[in-house]
Amino acid sequence: MIQVESLYKSYGTFPAVKNVSFEVPSGVIVGLLGPNGAGKTTIMKALTGYHKPTAGTILIDGKNVEEDPIAIKSMTGYLPEGVPLYSEMTVYEYLEFIAEARGVIEHKKETIENTMRKCGLIGFGDVLIDHLSKGYKQRVGLAQAILHNPAILILDEPTTGLDPNQILEIRDLIRDLGKDKTVILSTHILQEVEALCSKIIIINEGEIVADGSPEEIADAMKGEENIICKIKTSSIDKFKVDFANYLKYSPKKLVENLFQSELVVPAQSGDAAAESIFKWIVEHDSILLEMRRDTLSLEDIFVKLTREGGNHA
Amino acid sequence: MHKASIVFRRELKSYFNVPIAWLFIVIFNLAISIFFFFVQQFFALDRADLRPYFSLLPLFFTILVPALTMKMWAEEKKQGTYEMLMTMPFSEFDLVIGKFLAAFVLLLIAIASTVFIPITMFLFGYFDPGQIFAQYIGIFLFAAACSAIGQYVSANTKSQISAFVVTMILLIILNIFSQIPLWFNMTGKIADVINWLSVNYHYNSFAKGVLDSRDALYFLIITTGFLYATMQKLYLGRWR
Incomplete structure (x- = not known):
């Protein structure tokens, strides 16, 4: 359980995080989402104890990060942005150093080997980190974060700079780790959050603009719902007038081209609207090519919250 | 102290992996030998005295130690491993002492590697x-x-x-402090203070073979003072 209360952090006079409060229950994968420079990394650095908050408190399993940093550090695994590693060491040497630093003394060898297996690093023990590809460096970065089996994993943009295959592999690994750990990951890639997270915290300009499950956020954001119809008809102008007269709906938007037209109909009356529209179109010699309910995608929500909300940026 | 030893071992291993340590030892040996046998013309002196050898060492340390210590934190910060290190269960003490001991031990190894010079002397x-x-x-x-x-x-x-540059300048300044009273014909209290600040002033009495606890104290103050300042620097860095 992570509890962040009124976290405030400024660099000099620049406030990077302003009055941020949230809770993360144990055993879930949480996505910290926000544009570059929104304050994601700052929040993560405060969670790991690397940066002291200017104000506010962070409790991890009831322990205050500022008061008991060494205890917090042994409960958390952290993968900083850009995966910094000691490139002059071999994979095994490096993981051995981490194991010792983390106090993994009993079964050190087995622990390192298990972690290497989990991260797909078997056979790479003697390779210099400098000689590894980006994807494998990322694996070493994850391996060092999970080596001491921490209850909490903090991953700062874990898939940045990887190719699509590597991204899928790392995501699988994170999903697997999320089964028995609390994972906080930051990203500005929306698909990542959709693919992994059961809770999302959207941050913009140092403030939380949305917090909840993806569905909750979409629900809160959706406002009025629309039905979008693509139709094929001989005269779209006549169709529009008839449509408005008969159904008492005035189509909001009309995208028109030679072969098809797109109507956006407000649908306050729920499912009944879709049904009557469908019947009406069929009865009036027009062809319905497509009909769908317009729900906000995470991308729409993201843009709405981080652009409209902070348009002074 | 156990945690410091983990940092110490990693650092020392890194020195030899890079391989800055080997380079350091080879250059140190070459430089010392050239100066001692050729420039100072040890054999021509025909004198069994180790003072020329011991008076050379500070000069080489002034030039070579900065090359060894420059990467200690600067590289960690540049690579980003600094953040990793600071989020592991190490205290500032563990990190600073571990790194200090690694550099110190490497210098001891370098000194030991030139032991052939004193041995030649014994002949x-x-x-x-x-x-x-x-x-x-x-x-x-x-x-x-x-x-x-x-x-x-x-x-x-x-x-x-x-x-590298700043460390070298600092070491040079500490070395030439003792020259200032000579250059400006200073005497009395001011000259004493300046002399006391100088590394040379204290080192020279050791080089003459005099063991004086006041000189040892000077070095201990400098060493612990800078180590403490480094710990403070890391500690305060968390509030940035």
């Missing part, structure tokens, strides 16, 4: 073991002070080159 005559003991204590203390100063400078920058 020429009798030595006072007490004097040699004092001379070695002196150079060990000097090495410790250099590593501490170098580490402090490195903790204050991201650039290895700046760390």
Whole structure:
């Protein structure tokens, strides 16, 4: 359980995080989402104890990060942005150093080997980190974060700079780790959050603009719902007038081209609207090519919250 | 202290992996040999005295130690491993002492690698073991002070080159302090203070074979002072 209360952090006079409060229950994968420079990394650095908050408190399993940093550090695994590693060491040497630093003394060898297996690093023990590809460096970065089996994993943009295959592999690994750990990951890639997270915290300009499950956020954001119809008809102008007269709906938007037209109909009356529209179109010699309910995608929500909300940026 | 030893072992391993340590030892040996046997013309002196050897060491440390200590923190900051290190269960003490000991031990290894010079000396005559003991204590203390100063400078920058240059300038200044009273014909209290500040002033008494606790105290103050300042620097960095 992570509890962040009124976290405030400024660099000099620049406030990077302003009055941020949230809770993360144990055993879930949480996505910290926000544009570059929104304050994601700052929040993560405060969670790991690397940066002291200017104000506010962070409790991890009831322990205050500022008061008991060494205890917090042994409960958390952290993968900083850009995966910094000691490139002059071999994979095994490096993981051995981490194991010792983390106090993994009993079964050190087995622990390192298990972690290497989990991260797909078997056979790479003697390779210099400098000689590894980006994807494998990322694996070493994850391996060092999970080596001491921490209850909490903090991953700062874990898939940045990887190719699509590597991204899928790392995501699988994170999903697997999320089964028995609390994972906080930051990203500005929306698909990542959709693919992994059961809770999302959207941050913009140092403030939380949305917090909840993806569905909750979409629900809160959706406002009025629309039905979008693509139709094929001989005269779209006549169709529009008839449509408005008969159904008492005035189509909001009309995208028109030679072969098809797109109507956006407000649908306050729920499912009944879709049904009557469908019947009406069929009865009036027009062809319905497509009909769908317009729900906000995470991308729409993201843009709405981080652009409209902070348009002074 | 156990945690510090983990940092120490990693650092020392890194020195030999890079392989800056080997380079350091080879250059150190070459430079010392050239100066000692050719420039100072040891054989022509026809004197079994280790003072020329021990008076050379500080000069080489002034030039070579900055090359060793420049990466200590500057590289960690540049690579980003600094953040990783600071989020592991190490205290500032573990990190600073571990790194300090690694550089210090490497300097001891470098000094030990030039042991052939004193050994050559033994072929020429009798030595006072007490004097040699004092001379070695002196150079060990000097090495410790250099590593501490170098580490402090490195903790204050991201650039290895700046760390190198600044450390070297600091060491040169500490070395030439004792010359200032001579240049300006100073006497009395001011000259005493300036002399006291100078590394040379204290090191020279060791080089002469004099073991004086006041001189040892000077080096201990410099070493612990800079180590403490480095710890503070890291600690305060968390509030940035």
